[in-house]
Amino acid sequence: MGALSSQMLSGWRRPAVGQPGAGGEEDLVEPAIAVVDEVEEESEEASPATSQLVLKRKSGTEGRHRKEPLRKLAKDSSESVYEALFLRGEDSDVQICSLGGTWNLHRVYLCQSGYFTSMFSGAWREATMNTIELQMPDENIDREALHRALGSLYQDSVFIPTRRVLSILATASMLQLDKLIQQCGEVMKETISVRTVCRYYYSSESYGLPNIRTMCFQWLLDNLITQPSEQVLREVTLDLMKELIASSELFVMEVEMDVYTKLKEWMFLQLQPTWRGPYRDLLTDTNSWLDRSKRETEGTPFLETQQGRAFVPVFQQLRLAYIIFDLSAARSMDHDAVIPAAWLSQVYRELAILQVEQIMDFGPINVNVSALFGNSMRCGAKLHRDEMCSWRWAGFIFGWDLVVSYTDRCIIFWRNMLNNCGSLKFSLLWQKKIAFRLRLASLDRAGNAIFRKDTEYQILALKKDEKLVVLNLENQDVVFPIYMACNFLYLRREGHSPQ
Numbered sequence: 001m002g003a004l005s006s007q008m009l010s011g012w013r014r015p016a017v018g019q020p021g022a023g024g025e026e027d028l029v030e031p032a033i034a035v036v037d038e039v040e041e042e043s044e045e046a047s048p049a050t051s052q053l054v055l056k057r058k059s060g061t062e063g064r065h066r067k068e069p070l071r072k073l074a075k076d077s078s079e080s081v082y083e084a085l086f087l088r089g090e091d092s093d094v095q096i097c098s099l100g101g102t103w104n105l106h107r108v109y110l111c112q113s114g115y116f117t118s119m120f121s122g123a124w125r126e127a128t129m130n131t132i133e134l135q136m137p138d139e140n141i142d143r144e145a146l147h148r149a150l151g152s153l154y155q156d157s158v159f160i161p162t163r164r165v166l167s168i169l170a171t172a173s174m175l176q177l178d179k180l181i182q183q184c185g186e187v188m189k190e191t192i193s194v195r196t197v198c199r200y201y202y203s204s205e206s207y208g209l210p211n212i213r214t215m216c217f218q219w220l221l222d223n224l225i226t227q228p229s230e231q232v233l234r235e236v237t238l239d240l241m242k243e244l245i246a247s248s249e250l251f252v253m254e255v256e257m258d259v260y261t262k263l264k265e266w267m268f269l270q271l272q273p274t275w276r277g278p279y280r281d282l283l284t285d286t287n288s289w290l291d292r293s294k295r296e297t298e299g300t301p302f303l304e305t306q307q308g309r310a311f312v313p314v315f316q317q318l319r320l321a322y323i324i325f326d327l328s329a330a331r332s333m334d335h336d337a338v339i340p341a342a343w344l345s346q347v348y349r350e351l352a353i354l355q356v357e358q359i360m361d362f363g364p365i366n367v368n369v370s371a372l373f374g375n376s377m378r379c380g381a382k383l384h385r386d387e388m389c390s391w392r393w394a395g396f397i398f399g400w401d402l403v404v405s406y407t408d409r410c411i412i413f414w415r416n417m418l419n420n421c422g423s424l425k426f427s428l429l430w431q432k433k434i435a436f437r438l439r440l441a442s443l444d445r446a447g448n449a450i451f452r453k454d455t456e457y458q459i460l461a462l463k464k465d466e467k468l469v470v471l472n473l474e475n476q477d478v479v480f481p482i483y484m485a486c487n488f489l490y491l492r493r494e495g496h497s498p499q
Contacts, residue, residue, distance in 0.1 A: 114176030
């Protein structure tokens, strides 16, 4: 083997400028010399493959380095180490072979990896071998990713292309390269979009990046219904969709019927993966497919068929009471014949109890905040621009005519008593108590939130014709359009759990 020069080794594991231990010029040069001295000491006890290393330093080297600008010295040192030792393999003491590639490398550099540290210091047979064949147990690892991961051991910084980040993450995880894993996480955080969100979500679970998983899950809660995407619907698995639909954080465009409609489209794409067409035709084709299934099974609810049983856990997360209370939504659901009749019968019994409670005063109310997360009515709206508007949510079942308005940068709830007709007889009791939570979000073109506002859960107790300013956006840096989500839950009398 040839001799490693001190100039090459001076770049090994050198603290980057601006990090602890990387101060002025004195800090840059002295650690480099310390590393060389340390390697000289270790080489005396090294294996036969490394004991022949001769480390030489000329007395004038230090002075020459001190005269060069700090930034140029750092850049040149890193580049020279990478090109001479990694790319050309000069003075290599170990050869790594894998995936059809060969790399002539150095144990002192490889030991920055936890994987190779264990290999060289333990009882592995590879500890004394000069040529090591690596087996890749992860199919996400390819030769290019392995090349970049091994090269990162010889560089201060690594460029990670977005299209390669998952394969590099898989390789870094196998080789236990914590710094490279962290860099992959940073790239993923900045590039979450409709094309990457599902792949990032599943990879973050596999490779231990919980913060990326949380960000991807939140992206899906924000965009699954508000930003229609065929690709996302194809890539979301049953388990992930179940978790999304169960969440009270899910943004809807109007009411719970939006969630049911989205589930129909998702189920269709899962069972008909060859479907191709414009997204605007997806719902029409989904309904036609359900009609054919209904005819072929003689009206059997789809979730009770062999094809549909796998989707039962997902559809069970729907909050059916807030769908069937709206007459047009109930008729649409009945026509689809997706939901088993037994599910609906239970919901109708609950609604009968609720109707009685709406027109009678039962006294004290039991506030069970934990139930708000799983049973609340999910409503939504989109404020396209900063101008006055108002609306009602269809199927609002709490005995009020609730009018929502946006005016003068304020969101206002108004208990309207002018209209006392509807699907439920509106209660004329002076007050009804409802728990609610209002959330706002503005999304950029990639679907990432650039503005959020949250009221947390509060008790809404309005007298007749009373108005309440729920959220004031004055002096807020708001970007339109704004997506609005609101959760409601009627607080029932003591002894009855909220539904």
